[in-house]
Amino acid sequence: MGRFVIVNGIGDTVVAFRGALVRDLVARGHEVIVSTPRPVERRAEAIEDELRALGAQCVFAPLDRTGMNPFGELAVRRHYRALFERMRPDGVLATNPKPVWHALRAAREAGVPRRVGMITGLGHVFISESLKARLLRAVAVRLYRGALREATAVLFQNGADRREFERRGLVPAELECDVVAGSGVDLGLFPQRPVPPTAVYLMVARLLGDKGVREFVQAARLVREQRSDCRFRLVGWIDANPAAIHKDELEAWVREGVVEYGGRVDDVRPELAACSVFVLPSYREGCPKSTLEALATGRAVVTTDAPGCRETVERGVNGTLVPVGDSRALAEACLKFATDAALRERMGAASRALAERRFDVRAVNARIAVALGA
Numbered sequence: 465m466g467r468f469v470i471v472n473g474i475g476d477t478v479v480a481f482r483g484a485l486v487r488d489l490v491a492r493g494h495e496v497i498v499s500t501p502r503p504v505e506r507r508a509e510a511i512e513d514e515l516r517a518l519g520a521q522c523v524f525a526p527l528d529r530t531g532m533n534p535f536g537e538l539a540v541r542r543h544y545r546a547l548f549e550r551m552r553p554d555g556v557l558a559t560n561p562k563p564v565w566h567a568l569r570a571a572r573e574a575g576v577p578r579r580v581g582m583i584t585g586l587g588h589v590f591i592s593e594s595l596k597a598r599l600l601r602a603v604a605v606r607l608y609r610g611a612l613r614e615a616t617a618v619l620f621q622n623g624a625d626r627r628e629f630e631r632r633g634l635v636p637a638e639l640e641c642d643v644v645a646g647s648g649v650d651l652g653l654f655p656q657r658p659v660p661p662t663a664v665y666l667m668v669a670r671l672l673g674d675k676g677v678r679e680f681v682q683a684a685r686l687v688r689e690q691r692s693d694c695r696f697r698l699v700g701w702i703d704a705n706p707a708a709i710h711k712d713e714l715e716a717w718v719r720e721g722v723v724e725y726g727g728r729v730d731d732v733r734p735e736l737a738a739c740s741v742f743v744l745p746s747y748r749e750g751c752p753k754s755t756l757e758a759l760a761t762g763r764a765v766v767t768t769d770a771p772g773c774r775e776t777v778e779r780g781v782n783g784t785l786v787p788v789g790d791s792r793a794l795a796e797a798c799l800k801f802a803t804d805a806a807l808r809e810r811m812g813a814a815s816r817a818l819a820e821r822r823f824d825v826r827a828v829n830a831r832i833a834v835a836l837g838a
Contacts, residue, residue, distance in 0.1 A: 465493035466554040466838055470520075471544065471567040473529055473560025475503035479514045481647050481753060482559070488829040490519035494838055497551055499544070499567075501527040505701060505728055523547060527562055541566040548574035555836040559584050565607040572614040578837045581612060582619045584647075585750030585772060586628065588707045591674050609634045617835040621646045621750035624771035642835065646751025646772075648825030654760035656816045657737040659809050663694045663802045665766075666739035668732055668754040669746070671702045671709040676745025676768065678709075679791040683745070684722045686795035691802045696743075699735050701728040736761040740808050741801045747788050749773050759819035764811035766797045782814035 468489060472478045478500040489496050498515050502508050502524050515522040525547075527540050544567045548556065555578030558567040564581040571579045589600040608629070612618055617640035620626040626643055629635050665684070669675040677698070684696035698717075702708050718725050726735060732754070736742070742758035742765050749772030755765060759776060765783035767773040777783040784800070786793040801808050 465495070467495040467497070467551060468836055468838060469497045469499055469548065469551060469553045469556045471525075471556060471558040471563040472498065472500040473527065473563050475501040475508075475511060475524070476505050478503075478511060479518075483514070483518055484648065484650050484825045485557075485829050485832060486515065486518045486520045488826065489833065489838055492833070492838060496520040497523060497547075497553070499523045499525050499547060499563075501525055501529065506730070527566075529560075529562060537562075537566065541570050544570035545574050548576055554578060555580065555838065557582060557832065557836060561587070561604065561607075565611045568611045568614040578617070578835070579615050580617045580619060580832070580835045581615045582621070582644075582832075583625050583629070583750065584621055586625055586748060588672070588674055590628075591747050592707070605632055605634065612636060612639060615639060617642070619644050619832065619835060622772045622775055625750065640835065642831060644828050644831050645775075645823045646756060646828070647753050648828030649753070649756035649760045649819055649823050650825045651760055651820060654733065654736070654757050656760070656762035656813075659762065659805075659812045660738060660740050661805060662740065663691070663808075664739045665694065665696045665741050665743050665798055666699065666735055666758075666763075667697070667743045667745075668699045668735065668758075669744065669752075671698075671700050671714065672707040673709060674707045674747045675700075676747060676788075676794075679745040679789060679794055680743060681717050681723055682791035683743075683794040683798055686792065687798050687802065688722065690799065694798070694802055695724060696722070697724045697726055697735065697739065699726040699729055699732065732757060733761070736763065739763060740812075741766060741798065743767070743794070743798065744773060745786070745788075745791075745794055746770060746773055751775060756819065756823050759815040759823065762812040762816040764801060764808050765815060766794065766801075776818075778814070778818060782811045782818055 498520050512522045556571040557580045558564045559582040568579050589597045620643045667680045742763045744767045748770050755776045768788045769785040784797040
């Protein structure tokens with residue numbers, strides 16, 4: 465059978481996002497190597513052990529996700545090329561921006577026959593209009609254009625990102641393109657759970673401004689002015705990102721009592737089981753895995769009418785869409801669920817049905833396998 469390398473950009477979440485793909489490729493009889501940066505919040509040995517248990521080899525890369533040192537970037541590319549020349553894989557899947565920028569070119573130089581880039585969302589530099597973001601966006605566009613010339617296929621997680629890349633001329637005409645349902649969700653690992661009788665609103669995300677964390681907190685204030693019995697829980701961690709929430713800001717919210725903070729959790733399932741509505745006011749996503757896990761658990765969803773987010777909601781069926789950045793509209797949407805347990809139940813069941821129909825990780829992995837020639 466074949467040998468494949470999965471190149472990931474975030475060490476802490478590599479198993480959560482790519483573990484099911486590793487499992488499915490190994491089940492097909494393939495050898496799998498996962499290249500990832502060392503984790504920040506978790507022990508490196510734990511990541512190695514989890515990947516080994518799935519049947520994969522782990523190789524840590526010297527990648528700094530937010531660094532801009534050109535010598536460091538060259539070192540990363542050399543690392544990937546040496547890895548591919550040593551492993552001689554049949555295919556490489558690069559996910560997250562820097563792996564796409566560096567690993568695809570290194571794979572072509574090393575003679576890897578199948579080189580697949582996955583665009584997992586357009587982050588802060590494509591969302592913000594600050595001078596720094598606009599300058600970094602120009603650099604990112606050049607890097608994407610060069611990288612996709614080296615690819616044999618590219619996978620997008622929503623149609624809006626594909627159209628944005630095509631508008632900017634980043635996708636060569638001959639390149640194989642597909643839009644997949646994000647990273648999918650393991651419906652067995654995330655079974656449907658009963659909806660609690662009380663109104664508990666949960667947001668799970670890296671604590672970035674672009675995720676809509678401040679809008680979530682302001683909506684919680686507005687809702688709790690009318691319904692003090694409603695609870696708002698925030699779960700996640702402060703990320704090394706220019707859009708990150710400040711620790712002092714988070715601590716002030718907790719002291720105020722407007723939100724409960726659950727910190728970073730390795731297993732989000734207890735949090736999802738304890739909530740009755742899932743909220744993600746993000747400005748833009750690829751296809752948010754946290755929301756897919758909420759769908760599978762059977763939770764109504766309130767999210768933004770933004771690329772990547774709107775794909776997870778059928779209006780009036782399993783949830784509500786609100787404008788980006790509008791905390792008042794977010795609060796109004798949350799209030800509709802506050803006193804209507806039947807609505808939470810009905811939309812939660814519809815969310816599970818949507819997860820089964822559209823976001824099953826096995827179907828997503830099958831399409832990735834086709835792109836890889838696996």
